[in-house]
Amino acid sequence: MSLRHAILGLLARKPSTGYELSGMFDASLRSAWHARHSQIYPELARLEEGGLVEVVDRGPRGSKTYALTDDGRTELRRWLVDDEPDRSQRNESAVRLFLNQLLDPADRRKVFTRDLEHVEAETAALLDLRERMDPDEPFAAQIELGLRINEVLATWLREQAER
Amino acid sequence: MSLRHAILGLLARKPSTGYELSGMFDASLRSAWHARHSQIYPELARLEEGGLVEVVDRGPRGSKTYALTDDGRTELRRWLVDDEPDRSQRNESAVRLFLNQLLDPADRRKVFTRDLEHVEAETAALLDLRERMDPDEPFAAQIELGLRINEVLATWLREQAER
DNA sequence: TTTTGACATGTCGAAAATGACATGTCAGTT
DNA sequence: AACTGACATGTCATTTTCGACATGTCAAAA
Numbered sequence: 001m002s003l004r005h006a007i008l009g010l011l012a013r014k015p016s017t018g019y020e021l022s023g024m025f026d027a028s029l030r031s032a033w034h035a036r037h038s039q040i041y042p043e044l045a046r047l048e049e050g051g052l053v054e055v056v057d058r059g060p061r062g063s064k065t066y067a068l069t070d071d072g073r074t075e076l077r078r079w080l081v082d083d084e085p086d087r088s089q090r091n092e093s094a095v096r097l098f099l100n101q102l103l104d105p106a107d108r109r110k111v112f113t114r115d116l117e118h119v120e121a122e123t124a125a126l127l128d129l130r131e132r133m134d135p136d137e138p139f140a141a142q143i144e145l146g147l148r149i150n151e152v153l154a155t156w157l158r159e160q161a162e163r
Numbered sequence: 164m165s166l167r168h169a170i171l172g173l174l175a176r177k178p179s180t181g182y183e184l185s186g187m188f189d190a191s192l193r194s195a196w197h198a199r200h201s202q203i204y205p206e207l208a209r210l211e212e213g214g215l216v217e218v219v220d221r222g223p224r225g226s227k228t229y230a231l232t233d234d235g236r237t238e239l240r241r242w243l244v245d246d247e248p249d250r251s252q253r254n255e256s257a258v259r260l261f262l263n264q265l266l267d268p269a270d271r272r273k274v275f276t277r278d279l280e281h282v283e284a285e286t287a288a289l290l291d292l293r294e295r296m297d298p299d300e301p302f303a304a305q306i307e308l309g310l311r312i313n314e315v316l317a318t319w320l321r322e323q324a325e326r
Numbered sequence: 327t328t329t330t331g332a333c334a335t336g337t338c339g340a341a342a343a344t345g346a347c348a349t350g351t352c353a354g355t356t
Numbered sequence: 357a358a359c360t361g362a363c364a365t366g367t368c369a370t371t372t373t374c375g376a377c378a379t380g381t382c383a384a385a386a
Binding site: 327328329330331332333334335336337338339340341342343344345346347348349350351352353354355356 | 357358359360361362363364365366367368369370371372373374375376377378379380381382383384385386
Binding site for chain 2: 002005006009012013028029030031032033034076077080081085086087088089090091092093094095096097098099100101102103107110111114115118138139141142144145148149152153155156159160
């Protein structure tokens with residue numbers, strides 16, 4: 001289970017409310033993990049009960065800002081460094097890419113075009129993010145990786161669509 | 164739910180037993196989807212009940228070979244072409260890549276090295292697969308994409324490790 | 327001949343994830 | 357003063373997934 005560790009990781013970057021975490025799962029982490037608020041709030045409660053996070057602030061509308069405790073920080077480091085990663089993933093787009101060879105040429109081209117549009121939109125979003133980014137953000141490398149992978153994907157999709 | 168469609172896709176390539184499908188989820192599809200046999204057998208039963216697959220052969224040890232019906236083929240095409248893909252994925256490695264900036268330099272280098280070893284092993288496996296492959300396999304393109312993405316990953320990891 | 331290991335299919339309880347339901351606050355507009 | 361929409365937190369039934377348990381076959385090696 002790594003929703004737990006994804007939350008710990010996000011809180012390590014910046015103490016946040018459940019609502020804010022929910023936004024991060026839709027934004028920065030959208031291409032790596034997805035979680036609804038109905039999963040996030042109970043998990044925060046469990047993490048708090050386990051002493052890995054604590055409420056450090058209460059704001060308007062009953063909002064609670066959580067931060068890592070020392071135990072939480074220790075557990076996050078342990079997971080990142082010592083636990084063998086689970087490399088199995090669930091990626092519907094990759095399944096589709098794998099299966100598109102089953103389609104006839106017209107259908108295949110249609111699918112490639114749809115995918116290409118999506119990749120181009122994501123590239124644009126990443127470029128925009130990079131521009132508006134704090135210059136000393138330690139995130140530049142991750143964005144760069146995303147851009148490079150999207151470029152490979154776009155090139156491949158164009159090759160396939162032309163074939 | 165797309166375990167259903169992953170199974171339909173694999174059966175479209177070649178009629179197979181549940182055991183064989185289980186192997187494919189560990190091999191060709193390992194980097195895109197994962198499913199245990201305890202999920203596959205019940206899903207096959209549901210697909211059969213729904214008339215999307217049928218048993219076309221019974222072999223030794225009670226094995227049952229399933230193949231797509233016409234309805235199954237129609238449903239697979241419909242899903243691939245007409246359904247909007249669910250782009251959200253669950254990728255623990257990507258979460259780790261995203262979070263490694265939280266680590267101190269020594270830990271970070273350790274993690275990058277581990278990841279690099281994994282990428283290189285996967286590249287070797289793909290190269291091997293390409294060599295042993297039927298020259299008219301329609302799979303060459305997918306393998307090529309995997310190799311290109313792994314190359315980008317390896318380059319990025321080396322840059323980060325040296326930093 | 328026994329034993330090992332790959333082949334082969336299934337069930338079941340527990341855990342995780344989803345989607346719908348439910349409730350309320352606060353700032354800004356109409 | 358009423359309304360709208362973003363903010364904010366929660367629960368709950370259903371569906372999906374996982375891991376363990378359970379059972380048995382068949383070929384080849386010891």
